[in-house]
Amino acid sequence: MEEKVLEILEEYCEEALDYTGDNMMEEGVIDSFTVINIVSELEDVFDIEIDAKYVVAENFRNKESIMDLVKRLVDDE
Amino acid sequence: METDFERVVVIGYGKAAGEILKYIADRQADYGYLLEFIEHELHALSVTAQICEESGIPFSSVPDRRELGVYLKEIQEKTLIVSASNNYLFPASLVEKENIAIINFHNALLPDYPGRNAPSWVIYQGEKRTGITWHYVTVGVDEGNIIIQKSCEIGPDTKAYELAEQLMDLACEGFFECFDAVLSEKVETRPQAFSPERRMYRSTEIPGEGFLNLEEEPDKIYRLLRSVDYGKTGVFPPLQTVVDGKRAKILRYRKIAPEKKKEEADMLYLPLADGNLLKIKYTNMSDEVG
Incomplete structure (x- = not known):
């Protein structure tokens, strides 16, 4: 799973792979439009629904928080 | 550089509002105006509050439209209101105040596609081109004189959010080009030519x-x-x-x-x-x- 998430990040936001901080949005690494692309790709690849309530800065702090989100949603399916 | 505007108020959300806010803050030293940002519509991924905090720009959140109207009408100084990705309709009593000038970014090439969600309607109608318009705000929605327009192509696979982003970039580009002329009140505007078929797209309409x-x-x-x-x-x-x-x-x-x-x-x-x-x-x- 992690590998697929990283592949998606590499495609839409390569900078996120090297980012080691705790708030990619505030630091301008990722913007809201990139988040839309990533969410759309994650849904398609993992066949999951990412509800709007999960599309918040907290879940896109860094690559680890994105992976945590996907793991939770995949486990819930 | 000189301007009679003593105060600039930015209202909006999203990427365009953020970039424009930063630009106006950077130009503050050239003109000496006061600058503030008002958040009227909340956005889960908004970064404007962060920009204000980092740049020391006064920030206020006024989600209630009546409160916002009252607040703006109380402004006494000569003020430029910059409406960037903003769905608040300015009341006539504010628009007509002599000390207030309002400019708005509309995400279509006016006079076509006035109203809400223009990127959606141009895609739905199969348009090949669209763009942005900065215009002065008048009592009629999206009817004011045009300050500047920028256009772009709509690709065969373009989604509404992608087009919205592209239009926000164009809005910033257009704003940077016309800001000095707006502040010095030397913009050569042109009136919109309305066709009888012109229709207003409302927020309740869905393609x-x-x-x-x-x-x-x-x-x-x-x-x-x-x-x-x-x-x-x-x-x-x-x-x-x-x-x-x-x-x-x-x-x-x-x-x-x-x-x-x-x-x-x-x-x-x-x-x-x-x-x-x-x-x-x-x-x-x-x-x-x-």
Whole structure:
């Protein structure tokens, strides 16, 4: 799973792979439009629904928080 | 550089509002105006509050439209209000105040597609080009004189959120070009030429009335899907359709090469004119269509 998430990040936001901080949005690494692309790709690849309530800065702090989100949603399916 | 404007107020949300706010803050030293930002519509991924904090720009959140109207009407100094990605309709009593000038960014080439969600409507109507307009705000919605316009192409696969982003970039570009002329009140504006067919798009309107008719041509269905696609921002409710006599909600869609087709539950594949397939994932809703 992690590998697929990283592949998606590499495609839409390569900078996120090297980012080691705790708030990619505030630091301008990722913007809201990139988040839309990533969410759309994650849904398609993992066949999951990412509800709007999960599309918040907290879940896109860094690559680890994105992976945590996907793991939770995949486990819930 | 000189201006009679003593104060600049920015209202809006999203990327364009943020970039414009930063630009106006950077130019503050050139003109000496006071600057403030007002957040009227909340946005889950907004960074404008952060920009204000970092740049020391006074920030206030005024979600109530009446309160906002009262606040703006109390302004006494000569003030420029910059409306960037903002859906608040300025009341006539404010627009007509002599000490206030308001400029607004509309995400279409006015006089075409006035009103709300213009990127959706241009995609839905199959337009090949669109753009942005900075105009002075008058009492009529999106009717004021044009300050500057910028245009761009609409690609065959462009989704509403992608076009919205592109238009925000154009809005910033246009703003940077006209800001000095606006401040010095030397803009050569041009009035809009309204055709009798001009119609206003309202916030309650949804392309295709929110219903995806599977009998339509797949390329038209693809246009509809792309036109309402703003990711998870909830601009529009999910499209509905009818599959095998049952009402269904569209979850997501994607254009794929034919060799990528995989038979899966609750998935439709429609052939597009360019040889690809339109993959549509849906979920059944409880009620059967009578």
